[in-house]
Amino acid sequence: xxxxxxxxxxxxxxxxxxxxxxxxxxxxxxxxxxxxxxxxxxxxxxxxxxxxxxxxx
Amino acid sequence: xxxxxxxxxxxxxxxxxxxxxxxxxxxxxxxxxxxxxxxxxxxxxxxxxxxxxxxxxxxxxxxxxxxxxxxxxxxxxxxxxxxxxxxxxxxxxxxxxxxxxxxxxxxxxxxxxxxxxxxxxxxxxxxxxxxxxxxxxxxxxxxxxxxxxxxxxxxxxxxxxxxxxxxxxxxxxxxxxxxxxxxxxxxxxxxxxxxxxxxxxxxxxxxxxxxxxxxxxxxxxxxxxxxxxxxxxxxxxxxxxxxxxxxxxxxxxxxxxxxxxxxxxxxxxxxxxxxxxxxxxxxxxxxxxxxxxxxxxxxxxxxxxxxxxxxxxxxxxxxxxxxxxxxxxxxxxxxxxxxxxxxxxxxxxxxxxxxxxxxxxxxxxxxxxxxxxxxxxxxxxxxxxxxxxxxxxxxxxxxxxxxxxxxxxxxxxxxxxxxxxxxxxxxxxxxxxxxxxxxxxxxxxxxxxxxxxxxxxxxxxxxxxxxxxxxxxxxxxxxxxxxxxxxxxxxxxxxxxxxxxxxxxxxxxxxxxxxxxxxxxxxxxxxxxxxxxxxxxxxxxxxxxxxxxxxxxxxxxxxxxxxxx
Numbered sequence: 373x374x375x376x377x378x379x380x381x382x383x384x385x386x387x388x389x390x391x392x393x394x395x396x397x398x399x400x401x402x403x404x405x406x407x408x409x410x411x412x413x414x415x416x417x418x419x420x421x422x423x424x425x426x427x428x429x
Numbered sequence: 430x431x432x433x434x435x436x437x438x439x440x441x442x443x444x445x446x447x448x449x450x451x452x453x454x455x456x457x458x459x460x461x462x463x464x465x466x467x468x469x470x471x472x473x474x475x476x477x478x479x480x481x482x483x484x485x486x487x488x489x490x491x492x493x494x495x496x497x498x499x500x501x502x503x504x505x506x507x508x509x510x511x512x513x514x515x516x517x518x519x520x521x522x523x524x525x526x527x528x529x530x531x532x533x534x535x536x537x538x539x540x541x542x543x544x545x546x547x548x549x550x551x552x553x554x555x556x557x558x559x560x561x562x563x564x565x566x567x568x569x570x571x572x573x574x575x576x577x578x579x580x581x582x583x584x585x586x587x588x589x590x591x592x593x594x595x596x597x598x599x600x601x602x603x604x605x606x607x608x609x610x611x612x613x614x615x616x617x618x619x620x621x622x623x624x625x626x627x628x629x630x631x632x633x634x635x636x637x638x639x640x641x642x643x644x645x646x647x648x649x650x651x652x653x654x655x656x657x658x659x660x661x662x663x664x665x666x667x668x669x670x671x672x673x674x675x676x677x678x679x680x681x682x683x684x685x686x687x688x689x690x691x692x693x694x695x696x697x698x699x700x701x702x703x704x705x706x707x708x709x710x711x712x713x714x715x716x717x718x719x720x721x722x723x724x725x726x727x728x729x730x731x732x733x734x735x736x737x738x739x740x741x742x743x744x745x746x747x748x749x750x751x752x753x754x755x756x757x758x759x760x761x762x763x764x765x766x767x768x769x770x771x772x773x774x775x776x777x778x779x780x781x782x783x784x785x786x787x788x789x790x791x792x793x794x795x796x797x798x799x800x801x802x803x804x805x806x807x808x809x810x811x812x813x814x815x816x817x818x819x820x821x822x823x824x825x826x827x828x829x830x831x832x833x834x835x836x837x838x839x840x841x842x843x844x845x846x847x848x849x850x851x852x853x854x855x856x857x858x859x860x861x862x863x864x865x866x867x868x869x870x871x872x873x874x875x876x877x878x879x880x881x882x883x884x885x886x887x888x889x890x891x892x893x894x895x896x897x898x899x900x901x902x903x904x905x906x907x908x909x910x911x912x913x914x915x916x917x918x919x920x921x922x923x924x925x926x927x928x929x930x931x932x933x934x935x936x937x938x939x940x941x942x943x944x945x946x947x948x949x950x951x952x953x954x955x956x957x958x959x960x961x962x963x964x965x966x967x968x969x970x971x972x973x974x975x976x977x978x979x980x981x982x983x984x985x986x987x988x989x990x991x992x993x994x
Contacts, residue, residue, distance in 0.1 A: 383593040383600070384480060385624040394630055394640060401683075403639035403690040409625070410618045414606045421602050422591040 389416050435522030439500030446483065447497040450474065451504060453594055455520050463520045471495075471514040481596035634693045635709060635781050645684070645691040651675075652695070656702055656716060664803065665706050665713035665789045668693050697782070706789040706805070708778040710841035713789050727764055733813030734906070735760075736768055738952040740809050745771035752776075752836045756881045758943035759829040759860065765821030768947060769806060769814065777817070778841055780808055793838065794823055794846045828859050829940060830885030831878050849879040860886035860894055860944070869894045884940050891941065893918035905945045908956045912963070915941035916975035929977040932966060938973070 396412055397404060404412075435451065437444040453474070454467045475490045484490040498505045498516055506517040591602040600613055610617070625631040625638055632641045654675050659666055668689050672678050676692075678685050689712075696703040696714055707713035727735070753776040761767060769777070778788055787807045794800040804819040823846060827833070834847045857880075858871045871888040888895070897918065904910040919941050920931030935950065942948045948956075957963035957973050966972035 383595045383620070385620050390624060390628055390630075393625075397631075397638070397640050398643065401643075402686040403634075403637040405636050406618050406622055406625075406638065407614070407636075409638055410614060410621050411606065411610050413621050414609050414617060417593070418591070418602045418606055418609070421593060425591040 385413070386420075388420065389413060392416050435501075435504045437501055437504070439497055442493065443497040443500050446478070446493055447501045447504065449478070449483070449596065450494065450497065450516065451518060451522065452599060453477070454516070454518050466517050466519060468508075468515050468517045471516065474516070477594070478596075483596060632694060634690055634697065635712070637690055639687070639690055643687075644694065645688060647692070647695050652699060652702065655692075655696070655714075659703075659714060659716050665715040667707070668696075668712040668714065671714065705782055705785055706787055707781065708788055708841040709781045712781075713842070715789070729807065729818070730813070731906075732764065732766060732816055732818070733807065733810075735946050736809075736814030736816050737812055738947070738949065739768055739770050739814040741955075742771050742949060742951065745775055748772060748775050752834050755833050755835065756884050757824065757827050757829055757831045757833060758884070758940070758947060759886060760943050760945065760947050762824045762827060762829060763862070765819065765824055767817040767820060767824075769809065769816050770949075773815075773817070776835060776837065776844075777806055786810065789842060790817065791838070791840070791843045792820065792823060792835075792846055793843070794826075796847060797823070797826055827878070828857075828874065828876065828880070828885065829943070830880040830882070832881060850877055851879050857885065858888035860888075860891055862899065867898060869897045869899065871895055883936055886940055886944070890937065891919060894941075894944075900945050908946065908948075909960050909962065911942050911946045911948075912938070912953070912956055913975060913977075914945070920975060925976070928979060931975045931977070932972060933975070935971045935973065 393409060393413060393416070396416075397409075434448065437447045437451075439447065454469055457467055457469060471491065471494065474494060475487050478484065478494070479487055479490050484493055494516075495507075498507055504518055504522055508515045508517060593600050593602065595613075595616060597616065598613065600609065602609065604612075625633070630641055631638050632644070633639075655671055658671065658675050666674075672685065672689050672692060676688060678688055682688075693705075693712055697705060700717060702717050703714050704717040705712070706715055753772045755767060755770075755772070767773065777790070780788070785808065787805050790804045790806055792802055792804050800823060802819065802822050804817050806817050807813075807815050809815040827848070831848060834849065836845050836847070837843075838845050854875055854877045856873055857876050858873045860869055861872050862868075863870045871892075871894075886894070899905075900911065900914050904914070915938050916931040916933050919937045920933035922929065922931055924930070935953065939948065939950055939953060942953060957965075962976050962978065964974050964976075966974055
């Protein structure tokens with residue numbers, strides 16, 4: 373039988389991700405470019421959304 | 430269907446939102462069978478699209494969605510139950526209602542089905558022969574969680590594919606982060622930058638970000654040391670040099686990058702003492718209020734007003750061979766400046782900071798005994814145009830009509846100026862202003878570089894300027910007066926009834942008006958088309974008339990009268 377799927381997550385930069393970027397910058401101890409931060413943000417976003425998807429399985 | 434998508438109807442906006450709605454529903458039902466119904470409630474959709482800024486508010490978004498679904502009823506079905514509206518479709522791109530045998534039960538449980546009155550009961554139809562039903566019209570089973578799911582078709586679990594939906598795309602998060610960045614980095618950067626800027630925990634300088642509570646602090650003594658260093662240097666200095674020379678840090682130090690960032694951030698806050706004149710690649714600082722002194726005839730404010738017309742010029746598409754090719758005017762040479770015109774905007778650095786007024790530049794001219802000089806680009810602001818100041822030493826080597834080729838140098842603020850040489854040197858009698866006699870004169874000069882023949886102020890064409898006095902500053906500030914002055918010098922004088930008129934070509938007028946005030950051809954035509962004293966000569970392309978106002982004398986005569994009185 374076909375699997376069913378919950379609605380896709382509409383995109384927004386969430387507070388939880390910003391909190392993690394604060395931690396990331398604090399640990400790095402140096403300023404970062406928007407490109408570096410965006411790459412890190414995508415890593416955080418992937419981890420969060422994947423975890424949320426897994427928790428509803 | 431085209432490209433796996435159905436054909437959308439309605440206005441452009443309705444088609445766009447219908448397409449987005451379809452993609453959203455298909456993404457949501459990615460794991461569904463092709464003909465399974467996918468449903469989403471109107472409030473959820475409205476919230477999503479408003480968040481994506483498709484429309485500013487829920488009411489307007491609802492209206493748009495309803496209109497789009499109405500126009501595309503071949504794709505979507507609108508259902509309303511318990512006061513809540515939902516839209517349904519399938520991945521096939523059309524709504525196919527389930528057959529009566531699997532229609533969801535609408536009747537409240539426990540209520541007996543209504544029977545048709547015996548007198549009006551529909552006649553029983555004869556049994557139909559078995560028919561092969563095309564695959565896409567096979568009755569579909571709604572995939573929404575049914576109220577009662579028969580045990581044998583109950584799904585094992587609801588699987589959720591990690592993905593997100595934006596106004597532009599559905600992004601699959603099972604891909605590697607680097608791949609996601611390559612495909613959608615711009616969108617993520619833009620969204621993240623917006624959030625970081627609105628969050629007081631983050632601060633930025635240029636493209637770099639750090640934490641507000643992680644900033645290093647600077648004492649008044651530290652800042653005074655920086656100020657003194659800049660004063661002594663006499664030219665703008667880079668943040669790297671300040672960190673090294675004033676704070677004694679090198680790139681090997683662990684806090685080097687942080688110190689540079691914090692110093693830049695601090696100097697920008699101290700606007701009364703420091704001014705940023707750098708680029709995205711070279712952060713340069715100088716003491717505030719100490720722009721390079723103008724050695725040209727005009728004050729910076731006057732030049733800004735003169736170059737205001739540049740902000741009305743259409744942008745240039747591209748530089749040819751990555752060079753800005755510019756033909757010099759009399760005004761530019763006399764004032765030691767170049768215009769920040771549409772081509773200059775493509776070549777020269779754009780401001781790094783929102784409030785940045787200018788940028789420090791270095792120009793080198795290898796053909797002029799390796800002449801090198803500092804210049805300053807003044808960015809347009811308010812009702813002033815932009816220009817590059819401080820080029821007297823370079824431009825004094827040229828005449829109006831000379832062609833310069835300007836290219837990028839090795840650093841972001843360094844530029845190389847070259848001039849193509851003429852095949853044969855020539856001697857030309859060219860206009861110059863004799864400061865001692867306070868008059869225009871012609872002087873024979875040897876010219877070795879390429880000149881634009883239409884832009885040179887050569888004696889045979891501009892003899893009307895010989896021995897003429899220049900416009901007074903009050904008149905020079907007014908474009909119509911500058912233009913009238915040029916007409917009187919280069920135009921053909923005649924009478925029209927009791928009026929005096931001058932006729933001149935645009936090509937002759939352009940170099941002439943550019944003696945006192947900068948004009949482009951477009952700005953010149955604009956002045957002539959908006960002032961009743963000027964009109965086009967309909968009998969000859971590119972020619973214009975100037976009518977001397979009744980009762981007024983020519984500017985030349987008035988000037989002479991003023992001088993002699």
